[in-house]
Every structure is written in structure tokens, then in C-alpha cells.
Amino acid sequence: MNNNDRKLLLQANEISIVFGGLRAVSDFSCELYEGELVGLIGPNGAGKTTVFNMLSGIYVPTEGEINFWSRDGRLHRASKMTPAQLNRIGIARTFQNIRLFGQLSVADNVRIALHSRRCVSPFDVLFRTPRFRRDEQVMTEKVDELLHLFKIEGKKDDLAANLPYGEQRKLEIVRAIAARPSLLLLDEPAAGMNPQETDELMKLIAFIRKEFNLTILLIEHDMHLVMGICERIMVLDYGRIIASGTPEMIKSNPEVIKAYLGTELPVAEEA
Numbered sequence: 001m002n003n004n005d006r007k008l009l010l011q012a013n014e015i016s017i018v019f020g021g022l023r024a025v026s027d028f029s030c031e032l033y034e035g036e037l038v039g040l041i042g043p044n045g046a047g048k049t050t051v052f053n054m055l056s057g058i059y060v061p062t063e064g065e066i067n068f069w070s071r072d073g074r075l076h077r078a079s080k081m082t083p084a085q086l087n088r089i090g091i092a093r094t095f096q097n098i099r100l101f102g103q104l105s106v107a108d109n110v111r112i113a114l115h116s117r118r119c120v121s122p123f124d125v126l127f128r129t130p131r132f133r134r135d136e137q138v139m140t141e142k143v144d145e146l147l148h149l150f151k152i153e154g155k156k157d158d159l160a161a162n163l164p165y166g167e168q169r170k171l172e173i174v175r176a177i178a179a180r181p182s183l184l185l186l187d188e189p190a191a192g193m194n195p196q197e198t199d200e201l202m203k204l205i206a207f208i209r210k211e212f213n214l215t216i217l218l219i220e221h222d223m224h225l226v227m228g229i230c231e232r233i234m235v236l237d238y239g240r241i242i243a244s245g246t247p248e249m250i251k252s253n254p255e256v257i258k259a260y261l262g263t264e265l266p267v268a269e270e271a
Helices: 048-055 083-089 106-113 122-127 130-149 165-178 195-211 223-229 247-251 254-259
Strands: 008-019 022-033 037-041 063-069 075-077 091-093 183-187 215-219 232-237 240-245
Touching: 008 048, 022 048, 022 063, 022 215, 022 232, 022 240, 037 048, 037 223, 048 091, 048 183, 048 215, 083 091, 091 165, 106 130, 106 165, 122 130, 130 165, 165 183, 165 195, 195 215, 195 223, 223 247, 232 247, 232 254, 240 247, 240 254
Parallel strands: 037 215, 037 232, 091 183, 183 215
Antiparallel strands: 008 022, 008 063, 063 075, 232 240
């Protein structure tokens, strides 16, 4: 589908960020459209996670602006919104280093992500009112539904820290999706995975994109994954975009090949 036929979801206009005297990201611009699956790649230290931190409210851009359109069509000036505010309007993310609550159960990790959707007051919670009990039942059903959908319902009472690594990654994605985002930012979701787990992850990303009508922007070093599932790829080097286009265009771009130390970028078969 051509982007002209899609609704604009996020627009970053020349955002930059300076730490002390270091310009970590310079004049980064991008547009993300509904339903897209876009990759952001680049060498270590290129500024990819810094871009994610600005898009998700962890960092405030020194310059530029970020606009985001929520599902109800409202325009939000997102540049100075907090992570919690961005989560409420439809932006969720995962992290390169897994950030689960390891000593809580699988179910409770997902339940925490549903907090912003609760409709009870402190009074209801304190006195365990019928409204609170109904809300608790709804939350339990939603958690069970998500865990069943992702085929980890059998481990809902296990501690998150006891899950195999691949399932911890999956749980982090489930937790992000529980917030009902329209934009999902995945920061190196295949980090630490073996080839079989990576192939399963590719299928999972394709599934959640379709099932939840998501726009996905992902950072990844695994070129098999990036080239196999992304419609469009942006390449960042030294804090600047040096190329943007389809996987085939990126694979043959001389600047991209140079940035990756002369390594030819593979194009994988679509998962």
C-alpha cells in the first residue's frame, strides 16, 4: 500500500538533542503511517536508542518537534510529553535490556500495563466496592485473553525472572501491547536470541502488527530480521539519517555499505 493511502501517525521534524557539547542526534526527521513496519538501523553509537528515547518521552529534544495523531484523530504535540502521557495517547515501547518485574508473576507484569485503563477511584480500592470487584474481574479477563493469544497462559503464575529468555522478550512485547498502543517501538527485540528464536520473533511481529492494527518502528542489528519483515528502512550514522528506502534500496546503497564497514547487507525472504 502506498503511504499516500495511509493516515499519518507520527511526524518528527528535525529533532536534535545535545548532551553537554555532544550532539547525539542531529536534525532527525521521519514520518510514520498507520500500519507500517519500519526499521531503524545503524552502527553501534549511531544514536538509534537516543531517537527512541525522544519519541517515547524519556528525552526531551533540544530542537525540533514531534507530532502524533491518536486513534481518535487528535493531534498531540508530543515533544515535551512524559512517557506516561505518551503511553496514554498510544505510544508504547520495549527496551534493549529487558525491563520486566522479575519477582512478579507473568500475569501481574501484564496487569501493571493495564493500569491506565482502570476506572476505579482510590475510594473504590480502599473499600473494595462492587465497582472495584467488577474492574478486577475485567482486568483478569483481559490479562488471560492476552496470555492465551500469545500462548503463554500456562505460565501466568510463574515469576517473570524464571521464564526462558525468548519468552521474557515475548512477555515484554505483550506488556507493551496491553496498553493498546497504535505505535509500538521495539528496541533490539532479537538481542541475545538464537536463530530459531529470531525466526519465531519475526512471525510474532508480523502477527501482532496484523492482529492489533499496529504501526511498528524497530531498532535491530539482525539484518536477517530487518530485511525480512520491514517495508521501509532508515539508516542512522553519527546521529544523522544517511539513507531511507526499501530493503532492496538500502542493501545496495554505497553510504550504507560504508557505514557497515563494507559488509554486504542480506535480503532475507519474508517471514
